Amino acid sequence: MSPLTEGSENVPTRRFRLARSTALLAATAAVGAFTSTPAQAVAGAPVTDDAYAYTASLLIGDTQRACSGTLIDPEWLLTAASCFADDPSSSLAVPAGKPQRKTTATIGRSDLTGTDGAVREVVELVPRTDRDVVLARLNRPVTNVAPVAMATTAPTAGEELKLAGYGRTSTEWVPLKLHTGAFSVDTSTATTATVTGKDGVAACMGDTGGPLVRVAGGTHQLAALTSQSYQAGCLGVDATVTDTGGIAARVDDLASWVNSKVGAVRITDINCDGTEDIAIADPGAAVGGGNDAGLVRVVYGGGKGTAEISQDLGWVPGTSEAGDRFGESLATVDYDEDGCTDLVVGTPGEDIGTAPDAGMVDILHGAPSGLGSGATKVTHFEQGVGSGSLASSASESGDRMGHALAAGTTAAGVPFVVIGVPGESLGSVAKAGMAVYAYGTTNVTFGQDSTGVPGTAEKDDGFGSAVAADANHMVISAPGEAVGSKADAGTLAVFRHTLNSEHRPTALFGLDQDLDTVSGTAEPGDQFGASLALVPYRPSGAVAATESILAVGSPGEDVSIGGVDKVDAGMAHTFRVTSSGTYSELNTYMSGTADDDVTGTSEAGDRFGATVTAVNTAPRAVSTTATVKMAVGVPDEALGTVAKAGAISTFSLLGAPGANDVFLEAGKRGLPGTAGANQSLGSSIHFTGTRLYVGMPYGPSSYGALHALPMSNVTAGEAVTAITTYQPGQGGLPAAGVDFGHTAR
Structure with a gap:
């Protein structure tokens, strides 16, 4: 069996300029039965209309790699994680956050010499750990190209899927036009599907991450992404390789995961590693x-x-x-x-x-x-x-x-x-x-x-x-x-x-x-x-x-x-x-x-209303009582005989x-301590997408403190869970301060 290609490869030096202009990438050979390469329909026809406009050409690094991808939201692409892996032949692990190499996405441009569609930079990766899939966030939304809908049923044996990609053809190292071709589904597992190209069509280097769509009545649904291919007929592949088969990463079961990431409130991520700061x-x-x-x-x-x-x-x-x-x-x-x-x-x-x-x-x-x-x-x-x-x-x-x-x-x-x-x-x-x-x-x-x-x-x-x-x-x-x-x-x-x-x-x-x-x-x-x-x-x-x-x-x-x-x-x-x-x-x-x-x-x-903060925890969805929340600070509230406890x-x-109201005071709903005079709880409040930051710059700690309350703690009828406290002298913070917690983001 001929090796199957997976992921992307270094672009030969003599083609650096062309690879850059077309945002295509050749693949690095993988070890074992299959190797990884971006797929493209070698014998497929160039696209002459906008039916596959949601397909993206990805240039990763100045000239190092090229892949294809799919616009599934104005701000997000789905593509193959192997495109961003250091060595996809040994591991598909990709760090979350900012890509290690500058990545440029060209969307909605079937001819890469044109000016239609949009060019964006990929600024964040959200990888899957169970398959060759990654979500890639764009620096700005694409407003002139319609995203493709995601399929909701698995590919079935004998079903035809259409591949679109910017990879090699049988005659071009770095083609300037989007190509498509038909594939037949052989089998499906929980996370992948094996496919075989029809009429000599195969996926080539540069097609990795490209969409495999189900087309019915002119409607396209994204069923899978190209992951690996034998590359029969692709330029540069040994002529003895005749297998047009490959492996695709299923995405039809990922709608819930995609929506949870795409629709989330953006976190504070100063060092862009995908973890909240x-x-x-x-x-x-x-x-x-x-x-x-x-x-x-x-x-x-x-x-x-x-x-x-x-x-x-x-x-x-x-x-x-x-x-x-x-x-x-x-x-x-x-x-x-x-x-x-x-x-x-x-x-x-x-x-x-x-x-x-x-x-x-x-x-x-x-x-x-x-x-x-x-x-x-x-x-x-x-x-x-x-x-x-x-x-x-x-x-x-x-x-x-x-x-x-x-x-x-x-x-x-x-x-x-x-x-x-x-x-x-x-x-x-x-x-x-x-x-x-x-x-x-x-x-x-x-x-x-x-x-x-x-x-x-x-x-x-x-x-x-x-x-x-x-x-x-x-x-x-x-x-x-x-x-x-x-x-x-x-x-x-x-x-x-x-x-x-x-x-x-x-x-x-x-x-x-x-x-x-x-x-x-x-x-x-x-x-x-x-x-x-x-x-x-x-x-x-x-x-x-x-x-x-x-x-x-x-x-x-x-x-x-x-x-x-x-x-x-x-x-x-x-x-x-x-x-x-x-x-x-x-x-x-x-x-x-x-x-x-x-x-x-x-x-x-x-002084109820001295501070207010609000959040929509699901800004893409229809707003409900559970998703749009407000907190109101009452910093001069007296609790019993304790003046200005807040x-x-x-x-x-x-x-x-x-x-749906909840009343927060020191010692309740996870807030530590007891009410103290002039502590002015409520003087510093800020909602994130998952927590309410409550600053206590005026005590009881002489330095000040900030408590991060999970959303459940500030939501009526939900259980109280553990909070996170930031306080000078703890967790690596120096034991110094005056009104630490005055403001937080």
Whole structure:
């Protein structure tokens, strides 16, 4: 029996240029009965239409390897793990995370000399361990090629499957056109199927990972991926090899696995190894003798150690100085689209020249060896420096640039950062505030004096005090805004990411409590918008999560309980924001009375809503009460006689507030310790896709601490399981700190 090829091979030197241009790869011979090569239909016909547009050509390394793949989601390919294995003849094991070699995917281009389809970089691998299959995430979604549906039944003996691939033919080392051919299924096992090419068709080097599809009535379903082939008739293969058979990796039973990976919330993965990392800020830390200089501690997942990041590092802009508060705000985004999470750090107390507390922001770029180890270490934002609108502005005393941060990617896959500058003076209007929208290599500033933005820039509005954003919308609040004559009543503005004629985000509408469509009444000190959270929302019947749910904290709201006003008891509101730019209020939330269905009681000074965080744990699926969640911080909650012990209430963003609420306090639902005066539990909260981060910077530990609660611990009716605690003096973290846990991402 002739050897079967598996995986990919080195491209001969004389064909480097051509291999690069076509993104094809020859295969490395495997040891034993079969060898591995990318498959292609040697005798198959070139594709002249877009029926197989979902097929991808993969170039792995500059010229080292080439394979084929299949678009099964706008952001994801399925291909063969052997394409990325160091030595596929001995092992198909592939590390999760960023590919070790730069990998370029060309999708939807049947002729590689054309310009149709899309070219993307593969930035993350999620391998199977039971078969030659890997999920490959693209740096941006492909919007002009339809993904292929996955089959749900196994290939059966005698069934015909069609192979598409960019591998060799009988006459071309590196063909420029996609070819297809028919294969007959011989047998199936739990993870593979043996196939035989019809009419002399065989899979060749460069076809590994290519789709084997079931075609019925013009509909294509992905049943398997090409894995190994005898390569009869392939250019360069001995003419004595006549077997057109091969082995395919089944994928018809992988829909659940694919959906769990494709539909998951992106983790913080700074060193891009597929394991979740965490960054925890201690902005009050003394660094280099300067109190409140601030630092951030990173704990790399998988036991890969910790790192201390401060302005005393040579690659971090600025110098650690008293009052800088480096890390007072944090956000995460893969800004440079390389598969490594980048950490956005606000330093609102930074003095710029002679301007105290002018503030600045830095994107610290992730890399396989951690922060500060890559070729690009930092992207810096400072007024009067760099590009865009910031280059033509100036740092002024009390601007506090970086007081608030949000970051993410738009629905089109464009990374962005939103920066709040609440102390910015607009002309002669002191502390009116503004926001910065950064994307690519540029940025724009906007405020209440910009075209279409609701409200009027006034003294002490503090526009930019809180910011939130998701893939669809962004929100900027001005909790110091006077509504009529009611000082500090608060307001907010909602925007699309789409830029208007001024190249600024497009304003949609404003919200305040004097509107008939918003519960309550604007009153002095309400601080409507003091905290914000925004998550993508997919209503029933919609094909995608193109809407948003907005959560708004109003911690200064006076709440009437039994006819008695509880001053600053606090409240939160939620709103549905549609893709057309309209809104409707969903619910109001408060601790309420002792006998309603929400746990807790509204009391004077609680400041319910001082912080809010929200998450959609399944952003690709139709949203349900189980998948869209909100946590509300009540940092000044008194528990018995313990003043300002603090608490957290969690809710579903859908349904009645009391139907799914959980009340968190120290000593309950996995939170350790007992309630302590001035601990202000709830002052630091953040949802990830799987956990609620609860910072306790004010005790009981003198350094501060952060607890990561599993989702079950904050979900009504679910069991309490073990939490993870990060605390200085434990787990490799130095025994030092002031308010560790102030912020975490």
